[in-house]
Amino acid sequence: MSGSRKTVQQQDQAAGGRHGHSKAQCLQILRRLSAYVDDELTDSLCGEIRKHLGACPNCEEFVESLRQTVGLCRHNHVRSLSAHDKSRLRLSILKAAASA
Amino acid sequence: MMAPPSTNVTRRRPTASDGDGYARDVAAFDRMYQDNVDRMYRFAQRLCGQEDDAKDLVQETFLNAFRGLKDFRGEAQPSTWLYTIAVRACTRMRRRRKGEPERELSLEEFIPTSEGEFRLQIPTEGLSPEEALEHKQLRHNLLQAIQKLPKKYRLVLVLRDMEGLSAQEVGAIMGLNERAVKSRLHRARLFVRRELSAKGLGQQPAPKRAAVKE
Numbered sequence: 001m002s003g004s005r006k007t008v009q010q011q012d013q014a015a016g017g018r019h020g021h022s023k024a025q026c027l028q029i030l031r032r033l034s035a036y037v038d039d040e041l042t043d044s045l046c047g048e049i050r051k052h053l054g055a056c057p058n059c060e061e062f063v064e065s066l067r068q069t070v071g072l073c074r075h076n077h078v079r080s081l082s083a084h085d086k087s088r089l090r091l092s093i094l095k096a097a098a099s100a
Numbered sequence: 101m102m103a104p105p106s107t108n109v110t111r112r113r114p115t116a117s118d119g120d121g122y123a124r125d126v127a128a129f130d131r132m133y134q135d136n137v138d139r140m141y142r143f144a145q146r147l148c149g150q151e152d153d154a155k156d157l158v159q160e161t162f163l164n165a166f167r168g169l170k171d172f173r174g175e176a177q178p179s180t181w182l183y184t185i186a187v188r189a190c191t192r193m194r195r196r197r198k199g200e201p202e203r204e205l206s207l208e209e210f211i212p213t214s215e216g217e218f219r220l221q222i223p224t225e226g227l228s229p230e231e232a233l234e235h236k237q238l239r240h241n242l243l244q245a246i247q248k249l250p251k252k253y254r255l256v257l258v259l260r261d262m263e264g265l266s267a268q269e270v271g272a273i274m275g276l277n278e279r280a281v282k283s284r285l286h287r288a289r290l291f292v293r294r295e296l297s298a299k300g301l302g303q304q305p306a307p308k309r310a311a312v313k314e
Contacts, residue, residue, distance in 0.1 A: 027208065034282065066293050069296060075229035078142050078146060079145065090162075094126065094166075
């Protein structure tokens with residue numbers, strides 16, 4: 001996962017525009033990305049990932065898209081239950097409880 | 101926290117003919133219902149995707165809560181207790197309806213293999229999540245991605261990232277240790293991320309930016 005930006009770009013070109021890392025390298029980084037996004041890693045692990053991201057635009061985009069995904073999940077609001085539905089649901093529950 | 105009530109409750113519950121005991125149960129139930137019904141409906145919608153299924157789940161959850169109310173001693177937050185009941189009810193309901201086997205998600209399947217997989221298909225850079233979610237297609241894709249998640253991953257993602265519970269609370273609700281919660285959450289996030297990338301969307305051409313409302 002180390003190497004300069006130029007090296008990674010060269011690797012990408014050699015791979016026909018595809019991500020140039022080995023599967024093992026990818027897994028090593030991939031495994032920690034949620035902890036990285038949640039700021040739960042130790043300083044040294046965090047620094048290691050940051051160093052890699054600075055050298056690999058593809059991985060940087062990947063992490064950014066993961067961060068965006070988490071943000072979308074956190075802010076996705078849903079509809080509330082209407083007062084009518086709340087009251088109707090309460091009655092159904094009490095009816096079912098009484099008849100059991 | 102006591103264990104959530106099972107479906108096979110054999111002890112006798114107070115009924116309307118029991119007078120005061122029943123009235124006390126209903127009063128306690130009403131307090132719990134008023135305080136938590138919005139939260140549980142929100143949770144159910146995120147979990148089920150469909151309004152009718154969500155209402156069924158809320159009904160099943162509070163019915164089981166009513167039945168177990170006398171044994172709830174308040175060691176846990178009522179909301180945590182209700183989430184636990186809802187998770188079990190959801191598991192039973194889905195098993196009844198589909199009976200599909202639970203798929204395991206491996207980390208390896210999330211390694212990108214083509215260019216379009218590194219970023220989200222609908223760009224959201226420079227936008228707040230709220231602004232991005234004004235984009236109808238993005239909202240639709242997100243909900244669809246969450247519904248495609250195998251249930252045990254979806255439950256963790258919804259509880260942690262959507263309901264905002266801590267990993268420890270999610271663990272208590274699901275009967276998992278914190279490490280297992282984080283592992284499932286990570287896979288669930290990677291799954292949803294991939295679904296929102298070009299790969300998940302079948303390599304469609306990039307649409308307009310999320311800021312532009314349709």
